[in-house]
Amino acid sequence: MSTQLTPILTKFWDHPTSWTLETYEANGGYAGLRKALQTEQADLVQMAKDSGLRGRGGAGFPTGLKWSFLPPPDGGPRYLVVNADEAEPGTCKDIPLLLAAPQFLIEGMIITSFAIGCNHAFIYLRGEVAHVHRRVQRAIAEAYAAGYLGKDILGTGYDLDITLHSGAGAYICGEETALLDSLEGRRGQPRLKPPFPAVAGLYARPTVVNNVESIASIAPIAANGADWFAGMGTEKSQGFGIFSLSGHVTRPGQYEAPLGITLRELLDMAGGIREGHQLKFWTPGGSSTPLFTDQHLDVPLDFESVAAEGSMLGTRALQIFDETTSVVRAVSRWTDFYAHESCGKCTPCREGTYWLKQIMHRLEEGRGSQDDIDKLVDICDNILGRAFCALGDGATSPITSAVQYFREEFEAGMHTPASELFPPERSMLFAKETQPA
Template sequence: MTAATPPTNSGPDPLTPVLTRRWLSPRSWSIDTYEQLEGYEALRYALGKEPDRIIQLVKDSGLRGRGGAGFPTGMKWGFIPQGSTGPGAKPKYLVINADEGEPGTCKDIPTMMADPHSLVEGCIITSYAIRANFCAIYVRGEALHCIRRVRRAVEEAYAKGYLGKNILDSGFDLDIVVHAGAGAYICGEETALLDSLEGRRGQPRLKPPFPATAGLYASPTVVNNVETIASVPAIVSGGSDWFRAMGSEKSPGPKIYSVSGHVERPGQYEAPLGITLRRLLELAGGMKGGVPLKFWTPGGSSTPIFTAEHLDVPLDFEGAAAAGSMLGTTAVQVFNETVSVPWAVMKWTEFYKHESCGKCTPCREGTYWLVQILERMVHGQGTEGDVETMLDICDNILGRSFCALGDGATSPITSAIQYFRQEFMDLIAAQPAVAHPDQLAELSGATA
């Protein structure tokens, strides 16, 4: 590949791996293997172009954030103010959200373990595009092996001249720091992550101002997910048309789907956006033991659940939303007919109650009371009004919380009641009937 023109690639087969193509290579995490497989060639091309050209390329590709929200990546980069470059101008920062705490999600950590240099190269290209000279990769603290591997990849990049001063004689400087988080789920929310990165307690900030104007250290900041940034070198190498040849019109490109639960072969499956669960189940070997599918999550436990009726819903941002859920982090959790829906919802809600930062009342108090009700119901002590009470609590949380954690906590409850209300009612119906006060009086008279 020359510095003048990007490589031209023909349209790939629908299941040709892009993000995971190096995962099975010997020592795939090393810089030697990465360079043998076209690694850092996209960087050489990008450094020969104007930063705005790279931003426009990513805009044209239609790449959308892979962390759950699906916001157009190129547009997010374009929000960074680029005019002020004088002595008093604030620096610009790139922050990588590698916290990955959503239940069922397992795509970013495998990426960093198997192919950390795709993230590092993406960070350098992105930083160059937004004119940032500092990048922080915020990795979930429990992922110790992952932290070590990414740090080693950064060291290798420094040694090869891909990081530091005057990268590849381009005049561009960049430093990358790999930061170990403190393990809180809330730090997956971008502003809570920024607070944690600054050394404070991880709690979401009030927006506006948004990170694009007042992010890390109150400076313009881009916060992107690992999978999003790891997609950038492929886009620079292949071009926007090549990238758009995969996926759907409004959700182009490949995506890593984390398939877990009652399937024969759980794991990470890369596929074009818009694939259906029916096809994913075929790739995963079908339902475990042949027990039929009952319900599943398209994007982790914070997305409304789907049922067997949704097997053919396109799993892209528009398709999932049109069917009443969200694509989220594409954490496809599959449950068969042996699983109690109220029990599963209770376990998810216990997680959200535990991980609520407590900053806002709707989430702090709402998740607490939802857990109390669900635990009482699952243990056979439900009352007739419990279902409506839960729906009322969810209504008071949804849209009233400081961040999306509260909204996400309501999704499994409201969707479970929508599709499986009878299971909740059966827990109530199993209770012994309570006698009417008049009947109690008659009984007491009879015994006297």
Template sequence: MSGSTDTLTPVLTAGWADERSWTLDAYARRGGYDALDKAFAMGPDAVIAAVKDSGLRGRGGAGFPTGMKWSFIPQDNPNPKYLVVNADESEPGTCKDIPLMMASPHTLVEGVILSSFAIRAHTAFIYIRGEVLHVIRRVQAAVAEAYAAGHLGRDIHGSGYDLDVVVHAGAGAYICGEETALLEGLEGRRGQPRLRPPFPAVAGLYASPTVINNVESISSVPSIIANGAEWFSSMGTEKSKGFGIFSLSGHVQRPGQYEAPLGITLRELIDLAGGIRQKSDGQRHELKFWTPGGSSTPLLTAEHLDVPLDFEGVGAAGSMLGTRALQIFDETVCVVRAVLRWTEFYKHESCGKCTPCREGTWWLVQTLARLEKGQGSEADLDLLLDQCDNILGRSFCALGDGATSPISSSIKYFREEYLAHLTHGGCPFDPAASTAWADRTVGAMA
């Protein structure tokens, strides 16, 4: 089934409003850790099969089938196996994993145990962005509670299975959200992407077989094991199964996290969020543009309100579902200025390893900043697209590709707004620039 406004599916978010929801007691009251004994009785291969059958696809942006990723681990490799949870959430607009870890860290911990058991790992790492100290402390406390209750450590629940979990604080680099750069950071080196192959499944952390999954992907596993693969796959669409957390931010009445089946539309989600924000006279602003999966996905417009928010639907519309970070912008926002701000972020966060991204993002900012000030000419738009073309598909990792997405898509949909900056001699949304333009026009007429 596709989503509708009366089919929110609170699973991951079900207990967020409970009193002290982050504690082990609160999680246990919701059936927490019950899935462990079921999984231990099933065996590792059956757990992998259940996750495969459920149709769970990675919730970190790429959408790769999770069970298939687990099955790539070569079990004949003599090295230890590792599970690494990517909790380095730092994409502009993405804000689902941090509230999940704050409100219900034990959901993640139980998912880590189940996933580690499935791939036969005995050590797991949760890599959390260093700036979010409150989240690090909360997850550390949950891990300590799980150890004390016998859910972690030696001979878990008398199954003979051992697991240790390490909560690692990153040093705050956006590039460490890229899975191989994250591994470099875990090993104590500068966070820069690795050349692949070898892929992490064969030679990942400490040159050993490694699975790297997003927080939401791992947190979805306990409910799949507890309720069955068919229950999970009954939600969502044919190729995008299950539910996900949709993060609405920006110009809606009630920004926040909305957990719904994949395939729900932005129109339905905006209705759930109380609509686009109101003006002082009570009238509503109008939707101008939005991102389906954070700032590294091509932006969309009001004509895409009814696009199904699943991997295929958003892809067919020319963008990517990504992390379902829906940033909503109304007609008061200058698209050129918004894109410039995003591009400045990518320039700052480029690790500098490859030339297209290191040099290209710098030049993108130079050209965009000139256009935003009303300087340059229409030929600069073609220059921008040419710069994007020289970065897209030529950088070492996806950061360079992501930096080009908002630029090329904004020129596609809002070329006239870029040109308006040139005719106004600055941003038409800026009263000072508009006044200066009017003065120049009047002077020329006189």
């Protein structure tokens, strides 16, 4: 595997005005749209299939295949909804993309909408990021002014409107059907499936729901061809992706590279673990994926290889932790998040995450009992595969994997607080400011 980065979506992020339409067009923007509008819709769907693009939001489902699930046109509306509700701890690729180069998403949305026969598309954005909302709203306005949106786009007779919608800060709305309920003005909770969104989604009409990076990748694919995209990555995990390195790494940030690159290669480019320390554990795909340790440094970061090692590629949120970090404290914080964000619809998740939180707090504070570890694993087993949506499964992943690799730290939680074993100040990235006397 080459350590060569592939700056495509991130190519001009360092430009002083990277977010403007002018900068985007100067870097080849909207060339893909012009080609796509001269292409048969079925051929565009096939292009997405042939490229090998898989969902960049976590599940990794083939994007073109998802488009093809829409039923034949019946004269009624159909919709594209972009999931920009990025909210999982450690996941930080979609928001920077929207802030630095939002036109990639807009062009990708126009191409996708044309391919599936959609005339009204939506972006569901996380509500707290008001600065991103303003940036994307301006980008949409620029696209309208340039004739890329609205009526008779580029004189082809095709019409498309895009609506930007801000959510209310619920992590559960990252689940596609909860997102659709929220977009319709209802409480964001997962729907029973089937019917799937492709058949009855937004307003009970056929709907495609895709992640920001997935749709943004369509623009360069349309411009350069499916074979160009498929030529990167691995045989089954094709193309490039944004890898988000954070935590105890010398140069954290976004590294756009072919799928199949390893953490060792990414760390080499990022300056390695912070000076004087060594890798202890890391997440390959965000806090909802099973942990990896230093023994997984050379696992190719593609969907199949990561799954074979017992985890998930997810959102490629690589959170790096060195030996100063208490795995019990880190997992306890994540468990707090999932317990707080559970929508409460199903008993396994609502009750299970509550009790996981209580036990994790006991172990973190050194008040654990002899059977707490087995109880943790048992509760996880009763949540996994039994919750209404994937939030419950995600809540169990860091716990079961942490117990697997660091059981001795959990056993220490029966008598010694994590703060004594791993003083928090040692793992801090920034020195604590001293208050004036």
